[in-house]
Amino acid sequence: MAGNDPELRVVRQNRDGRRRYDEKGKRALVEAALRPGVSVARLAQEHRLNASRLRKWIAKYLMEREKATSLVSQEEGADERDSPHLGSRRFPTGISFGRGRRIHRRYAGA
Template structure:
């Protein structure tokens, strides 16, 4: 036979006028945490403390509901990402028009002269289309 679980506080703190027991909220939490341990029988714990097993299961359900509602919900991301326009009213740099052998056209406006070599290297490093040999 297993040892009786010990709580740090008294579970029953009094009785109401109608004869119902009043329970210490912290002791209830402790008892629920004991019941949530793997391999623990809720019915056995209820018998040990002289309470109805259905009442203890109700406490467990309320504890779980409260725990899930208090869990931090990650912030939701907006359904759409904002579109930012990178075009300026008057292009300050050079403009570059590239037509690739596969028909892809790139119009680059406002490209600074210092950025052109890096941009061209990136374009040259792109793999060729499978439809166009070479």
């Protein structure tokens, strides 16, 4: 392992051989794996992990990050709808296609 690689500690090992790792170390390892040019398989091998296990951690991390991002954007949208300035305005919404075709014409903010 390189000197600046994250340390992954085993918190508990079950009788069947399954290991539980500390969350801080897992997150640091996932963030290291997401850096450009890093081989997930090599990083997993350096930390005595199966590459599929590290990929599952990466997928879980990305899903949690996406969920947090969408919650923040929903909260920001609620703030805009609650604003007295935007609530009193009417503005058209819809989808425009080439040659002047437009569908779904409706006014929002009413």
